Amino acid sequence: MDFAKLLVSTNRSDRSEFDTLVHRCHRQAYNVAYRLTGNHADAEDLTQESFLRAFRFFDRYNRDMPFENWLFRIMSRVFIDELRKKPKHRSQSLDQPITTGSGGEAEVQLEIPDFEGDPERIVLRAELDDYLQNALLALPEEFRIAVILADIEGLSYEEIAEAMTCSIGTVRSRLHRGRKLLRSKLGVGS
Amino acid sequence: MNCRQVNHLLSAYIDGELPGHDYRAVAKHLANCTDCHSEYHSLVQTKRLLTALRMKQPTGDLASAVIANVHQSGARVKSRQTWSSRGMIFSNMLQAGFLGAGVLFLAGVIYTQSNARQRGISIQWHSSTINNQDRLPDSPLAGQRAFTRVNFPGFGPQQSVSFTFINPVKSSNFASLPSMSQPVTLKPMGSHRTH
Ligand SMILES: [Zn+2]
Numbered sequence: 001m002d003f004a005k006l007l008v009s010t011n012r013s014d015r016s017e018f019d020t021l022v023h024r025c026h027r028q029a030y031n032v033a034y035r036l037t038g039n040h041a042d043a044e045d046l047t048q049e050s051f052l053r054a055f056r057f058f059d060r061y062n063r064d065m066p067f068e069n070w071l072f073r074i075m076s077r078v079f080i081d082e083l084r085k086k087p088k089h090r091s092q093s094l095d096q097p098i099t100t101g102s103g104g105e106a107e108v109q110l111e112i113p114d115f116e117g118d119p120e121r122i123v124l125r126a127e128l129d130d131y132l133q134n135a136l137l138a139l140p141e142e143f144r145i146a147v148i149l150a151d152i153e154g155l156s157y158e159e160i161a162e163a164m165t166c167s168i169g170t171v172r173s174r175l176h177r178g179r180k181l182l183r184s185k186l187g188v189g190s
Numbered sequence: 191m192n193c194r195q196v197n198h199l200l201s202a203y204i205d206g207e208l209p210g211h212d213y214r215a216v217a218k219h220l221a222n223c224t225d226c227h228s229e230y231h232s233l234v235q236t237k238r239l240l241t242a243l244r245m246k247q248p249t250g251d252l253a254s255a256v257i258a259n260v261h262q263s264g265a266r267v268k269s270r271q272t273w274s275s276r277g278m279i280f281s282n283m284l285q286a287g288f289l290g291a292g293v294l295f296l297a298g299v300i301y302t303q304s305n306a307r308q309r310g311i312s313i314q315w316h317s318s319t320i321n322n323q324d325r326l327p328d329s330p331l332a333g334q335r336a337f338t339r340v341n342f343p344g345f346g347p348q349q350s351v352s353f354t355f356i357n358p359v360k361s362s363n364f365a366s367l368p369s370m371s372q373p374v375t376l377k378p379m380g381s382h383r384t385h
Pocket of ligand 1: 192193196219223224225226227
C-alpha cells in the first residue's frame with residue numbers, strides 16, 4: 001500500500017480549505033504582523049510562521065471561531081516566542097526627532113488631527129504613521145498585542161482574551177495601561 | 191463611583207465593553223467631572239489615532255508565498271481519529287521501524303569496524319568457498335597472522351589479517367569438492383606480501 005498517496009488524498013481537502021483561508025486572511029495577518037514588529041521583513045516572517053503553525057495544528061481549529069482570531073492567537077504566541085529568542089528589539093526612540101522623506105533633517109512636529117471634525121477628511125501623513133508605529137513598538141509586548149487587536153483589528157475583549165489566552169479582566173487592564181502609555185508617548189491631550 | 195474607579199473603567203467604557211449598570215454610572219460621572227472627562231477625551235483620541243492607521247500592504251504575492259511555504263515545509267495536518275489517520279499512524283510506525291532497523295544496522299557496521307580496527311581483519315575460509323584463488327593466500331598461512339597490502343574499504347593499508355581454516359559447509363554435490371585430505375593449492379596474490 002502506498003501510504004504517501006493515501007496521505008496526499010486525505011490532506012487534499014484540508015489543504016484547499018487552508019489555501020482559501022490564506023487568500024482571505026493574509027493581508028489582515030500581514031497588517032497585524034507589521035504593527036507588531038514595525039518592519040517589512042519581520043512582518044513577513046511572522047506571517048509565514050503563523051500560517052505554518054496554523055496549518056500544522058489545523059485539526060485543532062474550532063470552526064466556531066473566526067479563522068482570523070485563531071490566527072491572531074497563534075501569531076501572538078509566535079511573536080512573543082520569537083522576541084524572547086532574539087536580542088532586544090531595536091526601536092527608534094520617540095525622543096529622537098523624526099526625519100521627513102522630502103524635507104531633510106527638519107524635525108517634524110507631531111500634528112494630532114482634530115478628530116472632532118470629519119474623520120473622512122483626515123489624512124494621516126506617512127510621518128505620523130511612523131510616529132505611531134514607533135510608539136507602538138515602545139509598548140511592552142503584551143500591551144502592544146492587546147492594543148493592536150482592539151484598536152487596529154477591532155476585536156472584542158472576549159476575542160482578545162481568547163487570542164492572548166488570558167482573562168477579560170487582564171485584557172481590560174492591558175488595554176487601558178497600553179493606551180495610557182501610548183497617550184503619553186504621543187503627547188495626546190497634554 | 192469615585193474618580194479612581196471611573197478611571198479604571200474608561201477604556202472599557204470607550205470600547206463599549208462595560209455592562210449596562212457600569213456604563214451608566216461612568217457616563218453619569220463623566221457628565222459632572224471635568225478631570226475625568228478630559229482623561230476620557232485623550233484616551234478616545236489615542237484610540238482614534240490607531241483606528242485611523244492605514245492598513246500596511248504586503249509587497250509581492252504573499253498569499254502564494256505562504257501557500258508554497260506551507261506545502262513545501264512538509265508540515266502535515268496532525269492526525270484526526272479517522273481511518274486515514276490510522277493509515278498515517280501505521281505509515282509512521284513503518285517509518286519508525288525502518289529507521290530503527292537502519293540505526294541498528296549502522297550501529298552493527300560501526301561496531302564491526304571498530305572491532306576490526308582493534309583486532310585486525312579476520313578472514314574465515316574453507317576449501318569449498320575457494321573459487322577465486324587469486325584473492326586468497328597460500329594455505330600454509332591459514333591460522334597465522336600475516337600482514338597484507340590489500341586495501342579494504344574503511345581500513346588502513348597495513349593491518350594484521352588472520353586466516354582461519356574452518357570446515358566447509360556441506361554441499362549436496364560432494365564430487366565437485368576437493369578432498370579434505372588433500373591440501374588446497376592456492377596461487378599467491380600478486381600484490382600481497384607477508385612478513
Ligand atoms: Zn472624576
